[in-house]
Each structure stands twice: as structure tokens, then as C-alpha cells.
Amino acid sequence: MNTVIRASNIIKTFDLGEVKVRALRGVDLEINEGDFVAILGHSGSGKSTFMNIIGCLDVPSSGEVYIDDNNVANYSRDKLATIRNKKIGFVFQSYNLLSRTTALENVELPLLYNPEVSAVERADLSKKALERVGLGDRLSHLTNQLSGGQQQRVAIARALVNEPLVILADEPTGNLDTRTSYEIMGIFQELNEAGKTIVIVTHETDIAKMCKRNIVFKDGKVIKDFMVDKPINAKEELAKMPKQEDVLV
Amino acid sequence: MNTYNLLKISLKALRKNTFRTFLTMLGIIIGVASVIAMLSIGQGSKDSIESSISELGSNLIMVFPGAQRMGGVNLGSGTSRPLEIGDVEAIEENCTLLEGVTPVAMAQAQLIAGSSNWSSSVYGAYANYFDIRALDIKSGSRFSQSDVNRAAKVCLIGTTVVEELFGEYADPVGQSIRINKVPFKIVGVLEEKGAGMRGEDQDDVVIAPFSTVQRRLLGSTTVQQIFASAKSEDVSEAATEEIEAVLMKQLRVSSADEAFNIRTMSELSNMLSSTSDTMVTLLAGVAGISLIVGGIGIMNIMFVTVTERTREIGLRMAVGAKSKNILLQFLTEAVVISITGGIIGALLGIGVSVGFGNLMGWPVTITPFSIILAFGFSTLIGMFFGWYPARKAANMIPITALRYE
Ligand SMILES: Nc1ncnc2c1ncn2[C@@H]1O[C@H](COP(=O)(O)OP(=O)(O)O)[C@@H](O)[C@H]1O
Numbered sequence: 001m002n003t004v005i006r007a008s009n010i011i012k013t014f015d016l017g018e019v020k021v022r023a024l025r026g027v028d029l030e031i032n033e034g035d036f037v038a039i040l041g042h043s044g045s046g047k048s049t050f051m052n053i054i055g056c057l058d059v060p061s062s063g064e065v066y067i068d069d070n071n072v073a074n075y076s077r078d079k080l081a082t083i084r085n086k087k088i089g090f091v092f093q094s095y096n097l098l099s100r101t102t103a104l105e106n107v108e109l110p111l112l113y114n115p116e117v118s119a120v121e122r123a124d125l126s127k128k129a130l131e132r133v134g135l136g137d138r139l140s141h142l143t144n145q146l147s148g149g150q151q152q153r154v155a156i157a158r159a160l161v162n163e164p165l166v167i168l169a170d171e172p173t174g175n176l177d178t179r180t181s182y183e184i185m186g187i188f189q190e191l192n193e194a195g196k197t198i199v200i201v202t203h204e205t206d207i208a209k210m211c212k213r214n215i216v217f218k219d220g221k222v223i224k225d226f227m228v229d230k231p232i233n234a235k236e237e238l239a240k241m242p243k244q245e246d247v248l249v
Numbered sequence: 250m251n252t253y254n255l256l257k258i259s260l261k262a263l264r265k266n267t268f269r270t271f272l273t274m275l276g277i278i279i280g281v282a283s284v285i286a287m288l289s290i291g292q293g294s295k296d297s298i299e300s301s302i303s304e305l306g307s308n309l310i311m312v313f314p315g316a317q318r319m320g321g322v323n324l325g326s327g328t329s330r331p332l333e334i335g336d337v338e339a340i341e342e343n344c345t346l347l348e349g350v351t352p353v354a355m356a357q358a359q360l361i362a363g364s365s366n367w368s369s370s371v372y373g374a375y376a377n378y379f380d381i382r383a384l385d386i387k388s389g390s391r392f393s394q395s396d397v398n399r400a401a402k403v404c405l406i407g408t409t410v411v412e413e414l415f416g417e418y419a420d421p422v423g424q425s426i427r428i429n430k431v432p433f434k435i436v437g438v439l440e441e442k443g444a445g446m447r448g449e450d451q452d453d454v455v456i457a458p459f460s461t462v463q464r465r466l467l468g469s470t471t472v473q474q475i476f477a478s479a480k481s482e483d484v485s486e487a488a489t490e491e492i493e494a495v496l497m498k499q500l501r502v503s504s505a506d507e508a509f510n511i512r513t514m515s516e517l518s519n520m521l522s523s524t525s526d527t528m529v530t531l532l533a534g535v536a537g538i539s540l541i542v543g544g545i546g547i548m549n550i551m552f553v554t555v556t557e558r559t560r561e562i563g564l565r566m567a568v569g570a571k572s573k574n575i576l577l578q579f580l581t582e583a584v585v586i587s588i589t590g591g592i593i594g595a596l597l598g599i600g601v602s603v604g605f606g607n608l609m610g611w612p613v614t615i616t617p618f619s620i621i622l623a624f625g626f627s628t629l630i631g632m633f634f635g636w637y638p639a640r641k642a643a644n645m646i647p648i649t650a651l652r653y654e
């Protein structure tokens with residue numbers, strides 16, 4: 001199995017003048033191709049910090065990150081931008097979509113910064129990505145006309161569109177109700193079955209059980225790393241839930 | 250990221266804040282419009298000065314007798330005599346750079362034709378006066394030098410005189426007119442010249458042979474003025490010096506200032522156009538400062554925009570935008586504001602110039618130069634003042650920008 005991301009003895013310290021926050025205190029991890037990882041842990045345990053570092057949005061105080069076997073330690077800003085553009089797809093808790101912009105244009109964004117993709121290809125790939133997350137009929141909807149779940153799907157399509165090595169999602173269901181969360185997890189499971197490597201951060205154990213591997217952070221360290229026995233199928237779980245209308249009546 | 254996408258992104262961003270964009274643009278609009286208006290009005294007045302000078306004959310050299318007078322008091326200490334016909338002859342003989350020279354005798358006289366009468370200035374001169382002053386004849390012809398020699402009682406009159414004595418559409422050539430009771434025959438009418446530089450009516454004149462005016466109307470032998478024309482504008486200064494030398498010898502004075510004044514049209518024209526140049530530069534400079542203030546407005550609003558859109562910048566970086574992409578995005582926004590402002594300002598400036606010109610009767614000349622200048626300047630201002638905010642955006646750290654609250 002290919003290692004997609006390898007983190008070796010990652011230490012991250014935030015220097016706030018008087019106090020130093022030791023957010024990561026030596027993390028060693030490998031994410032392999034086809035993995036579907038949930039990172040768990042209390043608030044402040046360093047999950048986001050770790051995600052940002054392996055996603056090349058932030059740099060570690062010490063330690064090394066290998067992406068696709070490349071040590072990115074001494075990469076320039078531009079080179080890191082290219083890595084983010086081609087190898088990583090981000091999904092954020094707060095969606096981070098461009099407001100008053102159509103779903104399609106939001107999904108096109110990463111491709112806009114990839115000079116190898118033409119305008120025609122860009123629109124085509126973006127449409128396909130939106131179809132993959134079930135929004136084929138919402139292409140020209142403005143993001144503020146979409147529900148939270150739909151917005152997060154647009155964000156997933158945006159993360160997918162450049163066919164990244166890995167999708168990193170920091171609490172992707174954090175702002176969503178249970179039902180919508182399961183819908184989103186269903187999409188992730190589908191993508192993982194199709195071969196995508198996915199890492200998500202979550203608080204919720206039921207969400208974590210839908211992933212294949214769980215990693216638990218505590219005080220900036222990995223304290224547990226195990227494979228989930230029988231991952232729950234999000235779609236089956238969703239089918240068992242009462243319909244939304246029933247709840248409302 | 251190509252230009253098309255950059256433009257699309259910045260137009261979209263600017264449209265989100267239409268009113269703010271417009272206010273920002275307003276600074277540039279007003280700046281460009283006022284630069285263009287100032288330059289157009291300035292160029293217009295310069296052109297009109299130049300054209301009225303060339304109407305006067307740009308090679309014209311005028312000699313006035315006596316020292317400089319102030320309030321009628323002769324300030325000169327010299328005992329120089331008035332100018333005489335002999336001085337004119339001396340100039341004629343000794344000056345090589347002159348096309349022609351004529352004495353001028355002037356009289357204010359009462360004109361009578363039939364039952365109408367009118368008071369006007371009568372100028373007596375040689376026949377070449379018409380060439381020296383670049384006067385054209387509307388009908389009839391000029392008098393000849395032999396008319397001058399025999400003091401013929403003939404004259405040419407300006408259109409104002411025609412109007413006053415004979416009616417607007419009359420052609421009085423061949424008719425008789427009494428000037429201070431002396432009968433003269435009208436041999437020609439002068440082409441209309443309009444108002445002069447000091448607003449005087451240049452068509453309210455009578456021109457007659459020098460000797461006739463001197464003997465019949467003035468009864469004196471002095472020459473009130475000498476008019477000459479240089480062979481070309483280039484030699485007009487040298488020609489002036491020649492005249493000066495001749496007259497100093499004639500009048501036996503060591504300094505020209507005591508005895509006579511020489512004025513040239515090119516001197517006058519230089520003086521007037523340098524005054525108007527100074528004015529235009531000053532006004533355009535003030536207008537230019539308003540353009541810079543407009544630029545500072547752009548910088549200010551771009552800083553606000555960059556701060557407001559920190560998260561967007563973070564997101565763009567997270568999905569692969571390089572510093573260069575972000576820099577160009579915000580620079581494009583600033584330049585779009587300034588170029589759009591420049592276009593609107595140029596149109597407004599042209600409109601204001603033309604409108605003002607019509608309303609106030611001011612001459613305006615809109616030169617492509619002023620438009621290019623204002624336009625180029627506003628573009629540069631957009632780049633210059635947009636650069637710093639754009640660089641601030643481009644240098645953001647992705648994660649910090651993304652987490653910005
Ligand atoms: N930019 C930052 N500056 C200072 N401290 C930070 C910063 N980012 C995170 N931290 C601190 O690092 C620790 C880990 O934070 P984080 O990785 O966000 O935790 P989690 O995502 O697991 O809740 C926390 O104590 C947090 O306050």
C-alpha cells in the first residue's frame with residue numbers, strides 16, 4: 001500500500017509571547033492510499049493543527065511531512081501552493097464558499113489556479129464533481145441559496161475537482177444536524193469506496209465509526225490508532241432514520 | 250489565471266459594493282475631468298492668443314517715441330526729439346532684415362457721410378502698411394505708394410465704420426466721406442478682424458496715406474509710431490536690434506530706453522503664452538493633486554477590501570493560489586477602478602470643457618495629449634496605490650488568513 005502522507009515527529013509550538021502553546025508534541029503518522037481516517041480527540045488536542053500541517057497550510061516547528069514521498073520541509077510558498085492545488089482537497093467546518101457566487105464557480109476555483117486546465121475542461125470537470133455529490137441540478141445556484149448540507153457538498157465537490165491525493169476535512173459535519181451529517185458521510189464513504197483517501201476530524205463517535213480507521217489525539221500526541229471493526233454504513237443508517245417530515249409533524 | 254478571469258473576478262468583487270466602488274472612483278473621475286478641463290481651457294486660450302497675434306502679423310515690430318511714460322509724466326531724463334520721417338528713411342536704408350517699414354500717424358476724427366456721422370481712429374501710413382499689419386481687403390483695393398507721395402485724399406475703412414455710416418450690407422467703395430470736414434474717396438473696405446486682444450474693436454478704423462493724414466488732419470511733421478515687419482519671425486529679434494541701433498544713432502542717445510520703445514509681436518506673444526503656460530501648469534497641477542488624492546482613496550478602500558476579504562484570500566491560497574495570483578487579483582481591482590474612473594473622467598472632462606466653452610464663450614481646445622496624459626496618469630495611480638494593499642494580501646500566511654475572524 002502506498003503511503004500518501006507521512007508525518008515524522010511533528011512538533012508545533014505556538015509562541016504567544018509570554019506563553020508557549022505546545023499544540024503538537026511529536027506526532028508520527030502514516031496515511032495510506034485508500035485510507036478513510038477519522039481523527040478524534042478533545043477540543044484543543046491538536047487535531048486541526050495537525051490537519052493544517054499535513055495540508056501544507058501551516059509549517060511544523062520541527063519534524064517532517066512527506067507528501068507523496070516528497071519532503072515539503074523546505075518548499076517555497078509557491079511550491080506549497082502547487083502541492084495544495086494538485087495533491088490536497090480541503091473541506092472546512094464552515095464550508096468557506098465564495099458568497100454570491102454559483103456552485104459551479106466555487107467548484108471551479110482550484111482549477112482556476114491550475115494553468116494546465118483549460119476553461120472548457122474546467123467547467124466540465126466541475127460539473128462532474130457536482131454531479132458526484134448529488135448537486136448536478138444545482139450548478140448555477142448561488143451558494144447563499146443552498147442549505148448547509150448542500151453548501152458542504154459544494155465544498156466536497158471543490159475538494160474533489162482537482163483529483164487530489166487526499167481529501168482533508170476538518171469537522172465537516174460540525175455545523176450540520178445528524179441527518180445531514182450522515183448524508184455527507186454517505187458521500188465520503190462512496191468516494192472512499194471509489195478509491196479516494198480521506199482524513200476527517202470529528203468529535204462524534206458515530207461519525208468516527210463510519211470511517212475505516214480511527215486515530216485519537218490527546219494533548220498533542222497520538223494515543224490510539226486502530227482499525228474500526230465493522231464500519232457503519234451511513235446510507236443504511238440514514239434509511240433507518242425517520243423521515244424528516246415525520247419528525248416535523 | 251488569465252486576464253479574462255482576473256477581470257471577471259475583480260468586476261464581480263467591485264459589483265458587490267457598487268456604491269463604495271463608485272465613491273472610490275469619484276476621486277479619479279473628478280481628478281481626470283479637472284485635469285482635462287484645465288488643459289483644454291488653457292490650450293484654448295493659448296490658441297486664441299496665438300491666432301489673434303498671427304492676425305496682427307507675427308513679424309510685426311512697433312516703435313513708439315519717447316521715454317517710458319507713467320501717468321503722462323515723462324520719466325526719462327533725455328532731451329530726445331520726437332520721431333521724424335527722416336528716422337523712417339534711415340531705417341529703410343540701413344536695416345537689412347526688414348520686409349517693410351512705415352511711419353504711422355494717428356488722429357481721432359469725426360467722419361461724415363450723407364447724414365450719418367461717426368467718430369473713429371484714422372491711421373496714416375505707407376501702402377505697405379497693409380502687408381505689415383497683415384490686413385486683407387474685403388472689397389475695392391488698397392491705396393498705392395504714389396497716392397502717399399501726392400497726399401491723395403483716399404481712404405480704406407473698417408466694417409464697423411461701414412455699418413455706422415452706410416448700413417450693414419452696403420459697399421461704399423467709390424463713395425465719398427468727410428473726415429474732419431476734408432472730403433476723402435473710399436477706395437476699399439477692410440476684411441473684418443473682430444475684437445483685439447484688449448477687447449478693442451479692430452474694425453473701427455480708417456486708413457489713409459501717411460502724408461494726407463499728417464498734412465490735412467494733423468498739421469504736424471512728427472511721426473507717432475513706426476511699424477515694421479521682419480523678414481521672418483526668426484529674425485525679428487535681430488531686426489529689432491538693427492532698428493534700435495539706427496534710431497540710437499539718429500536720435501543721438503546712448504540708451505534706447507530714454508528715447509523710444511520697441512515692441513515686437515513675438516515678444517508679446519512669448520510673454521502672453523508663457524503667462525498662460527504658467528496658469529495652465531498651475532491649474533493642471535492642482536487638478537493633478539486631486540488625482541493623487543483620488544489615488545489615496547483607492548489605496549484606502551483597497552486596504553479595507555483586503556482586510557474584509559482575508560478569509561477569501563486564505564481560501565484561495567488553500568486551493569492553490571500563489572502570491573502572484575492574489576497580488577494580480579487585487580491590483581486588477583485597483584486598476585479597474587482607476588481606468589473606469591479615467592474613462593468616465595475623460596468623458597466628463599470633455600463635456601465640461603465644451604459646455605464651459607459654449608456657456609462662457611471661452612475658447613477650448615481638447616488635445617489628445619491631455620486625454621492620454623490624464624488617462625495614463627490615472628492608470629499609473631491605480632497601479633501605484635493598489636500595489637501596497639495588493640502586496641499585503643499576497644503576503645498573507647494561508648492558515649492565518651483562513652482563520653481570520
Ligand atoms: N494560531 C494559533 N495561535 C496560537 N495558539 C493556537 C493556534 N492554533 C491553535 N492553537 C492552540 O493549539 C492547541 C491545539 O489547537 P487545535 O489544533 O485547533 O485543536 P483542536 O482542533 O484539536 O481543537 C490549542 O491549545 C489552541 O489554542
Ligand SMILES: [Mg+2]
Binds near residue numbers: 047048
Ligand atoms: Mg479544531
